[in-house]
Amino acid sequence: MTPFEELLKIMQTLREKCPWDSKQTHQSLKKYMIEEAYELLDAIDSRDDQKLKEELGDVLLQVIFHSQIAKERGAFDVWEVIETLNEKLVKRHPHVFGAESAQEALSKWEENKAKERESVLDGVPKSLPALMRSQKLQDRASLVGFDFESIEQVFEKIEEEMKELKDAIKGGNTKEIKHELGDVLTAVVELARFLKVDAEECLQEANNRFERRFRFLERRAKELGKDLKSMTLQEMDLIWMESKRFDYDNPQAY
Template identity: 50%
Template sequence: MNNRAEQLKAFDRLLTIMDELREQCPWDKKQTLESLRHLTIEETYELGDAILAQDLVEVKKELGDLLLHIVFYSKIGSETNDFDIADVANDICDKLIHRHPHIYGDVEVDNEEDVKRNWEQLKLKEGKKSVLEGVPKSLPALVKANRIQEKVAGVGFDWEEPHQVFEKVKEELAELEEEIHEGNSNKIEAEFGDVLFSMINYARFLKINPENALERTNKKFIHRFQYLESKATEKGKKLQDMTLAEMDLYWEEAKRISNN
């Protein structure tokens, strides 16, 4: 691993390259905060994919892409004298020191949950009117639900035991079933949302990340379905020409092969 001097030298090299690209490259010269935004979101998802795949070579590459974006935004900010990379770095350093009084002050904590509670309380003292202000509006709904629940739990609005949350899941399922019998699509959608929200909450109590859990199932389904497609091709058939019984046979075969 590189020592601190080498790390700083590498970062200085990136800053120099960014300066040169902004001056000389037609594409880089044209970019704005707004034009980079969707690319940054895409790069973040690519990093997420690499992490889930446990591909550390790709993780390193995607971190580089994200780091470039941070440097790029900071360069644009420096051109309007609003902020530069030093301001960005110093702001996060100041925030980390302020939000960790158990490290940089005299506050004592017993565990991770104490740290989370202190974090949310400090944010309210900083002037935030709601603990939910920090949840981005554009987050995917599943991720947003998880963050909402984590944040309100940080100020004590939470269940005490996992079994209580599971009872809530069953209660929401019963309400969904009732609305399905009634046939009101608007109410069915509302109750379905409640079921999902309660399941995400239960995942938190089980110490499972619901986004990761769902993506794991997505990948498992894709693998099995593609196995089914390959078997159909081997037999010279189209999927739509196969019976459900035939498809189920290969589906079960795929499950045995993947062993999960």
């Protein structure tokens, strides 16, 4: 028995005998697939090969789990998943498995996908993180010319949406505030598109910076024998500025 076949056998046994595994469904497992995917991303960023190996295994487990449930339903099994993937890879790479050039293959692939869609927005998952989904939706819309013509227009749009948000805040209507704040975020994602950067990645990096600097603030306050709750904002801001300098001087410290 190969390791892969052994894995399938273990999964089948767990479905038959484990009280928790036997109760799971495609729906109940959704959150675990998302969690494992994000843990895999953390492993990639950590550059820890042992961690990467473990997290790839956890993602693979989710694929096996869903395939086993589908097999029990009589829908398909993991071998059919692999066969479908093989066919898709060959079909999508005629420049490798055929005589077409890479550019010809890409153009044909986009044409075929466009024919399959009722809308250019089809195929963008609703479960994607909001920033990522926004950028993908805007990318798709731009394929048919629904796009700004210059970055100046994008900045004008951001200013317009900011004004509408300020007006909504003055009005005090929570529903309108959420609506306008969403429009501001959408316009900022549009700016990311024009700058050819990934909005989701930008915010994740900003989150990481914030976490590093706030932890620095906590440590420094503790060294000074102070409690953050008793410190003034001005005192905390001085340490915050110190944390930014530490960040710049020690990019590999974290």
